[in-house]
Amino acid sequence: MIAAIVLGCSIVFFLQFFVPYCRSLIAASSNHVLSPEVRDVTGLTTPASGEDFQRVVQLLHLCPDRPEDRGEIRAIGVYFGMVNFLKTVSRSTAPSVRAWTERELGRCTYFAAVALDRRVAFSRDLLAQQIEA
Amino acid sequence: MPGSASYAILFLGTFLEALVVVCAIKRKILRKYFVLNLYMVLCPLVSWGRHYTLARDGVGSLNYRYFYFYTDALLTIVLYFSLISLYLSVFEEMKVGRYLRLGALALLAGTSWFTYAVVSQSSHKILTYFAFELSQNLYFVGLILTYVLWAAVLKMRQTPAQLIQLVLSLGIYFSFFAASYALTNLHPNLYSRVSVLIPVVGCLLPLSWAYAFWRVPNEARLSPARLAMAAVTR
Secondary structure (H helix, E strand, C coil): CHHHHHHHHHHHHHHHHHHHHHHHHHHHHCCCCCCHHHHHHHCCCCCCCHHHHHHHHHHHHHCCCCHHHHHHHHHHHHHHHHHHHHHHHCCCCCHHHHHHHHHHHHHHHHHHHHHHHHHHHHHHHHHHHHHHC | CCCHHHHHHHHHHHHHHHHHHHHHHHCCCCCCCHHHHHHHHHHHHHHHHHHHHHHHHCCCCHHHHHHHHHHHHHHHHHHHHHHHHHHHHHCHHHCCHHHHHHHHHHHHHHHHHHHHHHHHHHCCCHHHHHHHHHHHHHHHHHHHHHHHHHHHHHCCCCEEHHHHHHHHHHHHHHHHHHHHHHHHHHCHHHHHHHHHHHHHHHHHHHHHHHHHHHHCCCCCEECHHHCCCHHHHC
């Protein structure tokens, strides 16, 4: 009985921490201005749309991997899935929640584009260093 | 004998834990988050010690079991003090550090006493079960304390973004471990599946802390109320 209560509380607490954590990651990247190249490649509109998320993530996987942002990209991918599910569920029942989910999915896309921008910059630096050497 | 996957996770974990300390040194915040960094230094030492004992004595040996559970309890206690150090950072301006430290020690002593009381009634193998139960109880206490800390942070207008990410990632870590302990208590046959996830999730904590130290500027601040789940429905 106690184990079941602990399990239930832990799952609720997990969500209470996970959602703000993802939102803090997104908020931290929202001030980043995308380079014109990444804007061109991704074709992002202003504000970004959730429909572009998968495409931006595919582009992200084409760039050399960086261990320090791998976990964050995965976390935002899970968060995107959760919000997308909420969007589907709230389609007919709660229009205000649906509007919020669309905004949030767009912010997830912007986060992925910022990660792409950073990876492109990192690869470019790496290439420059190799040419110099 | 540990397999290649086990060694891969060990190397990855060690790399990420070292990365946290390196990032803290580069950002000049080693002293500010000293206990967190101490935990990150202890983790790889304990992991390598466990692998050494496992390779020498085997998984079924008493030596390995004692080493595993006691080092786990030790790491949990250090992680508990890391959480208390985050409390000290959040409430720095209120000058309540002395009371927080006393309260933390009293809570740790109370949890140890409770664990001992439970274990001494239900088991003859007090020494092994005490360490295991203490870790389990401390994870749940840590989870509750992290939630209380997050609730306090939510009341603040502006909080350092780094601190927010450290608190939330610690909350995710504690809640996963509390859930996994509870799940294996409910269904012991799931232990083999849950135990596969434990080292993977163990790598996520240093990864998120390294990200917070490396990517988030020291002076960046966020409004915590905008991040909360309650803000979702507003």
